[in-house]
Amino acid sequence: KQWRPPSADGRELDQFDTDAATYLLGMEEGRVVTSARLIPTSEPHMVSEVFPHMCERTGVPRRPDWAEWTRTFVVPDKRATGLRGTLTQLCCA
Numbered sequence: 362k363q364w365r366p367p368s369a370d371g372r373e374l375d376q377f378d379t380d381a382a383t384y385l386l387g388m389e390e391g392r393v394v395t396s397a398r399l400i401p402t403s404e405p406h407m408v409s410e411v412f413p414h415m416c417e418r419t420g421v422p423r424r425p426d427w428a429e430w431t432r433t434f435v436v437p438d439k440r441a442t443g444l445r446g447t448l449t450q451l452c453c454a
Contacts, residue, residue: 377407377431387451395435395451399428407431 368374381404387395400406402422406429409421416422422429439447 375407375432377405377410379404383428385451385454387447387454389439393436394439395447396433397430397451398432399430401425402427402429 377400378398379400381400383399385397385399386393401424402409403425408415408429408431409423413421433448433451435447435451441447
């Protein structure tokens with residue numbers, strides 16, 4: 362979404378792209394078509410640091426066995442809705 366300028370190697374990174382992050386990549390014929398970032402909620406993450414007001418009723422989750430799921434994308438030519446859509450497949454995986 363180009364919230365930040367690309368890094369020198371062309372990737373778009375933010376302060377939560379750390380060693381604690383796990384990235385899921387959806388591949389088709391050697392091409393990345395979808396991706397998501399998972400960060401344990403025991404670490405600083407986008408919700409805890411940028412959007413804590415979204416959790417005002419119950420507080421920000423803080424558990425090592427729960428992950429915050431952010432920075433999801435699907436390439437434009439793979440954006441479809443329904444059960445066979447690429448994003449649905451990523452969610453199910």
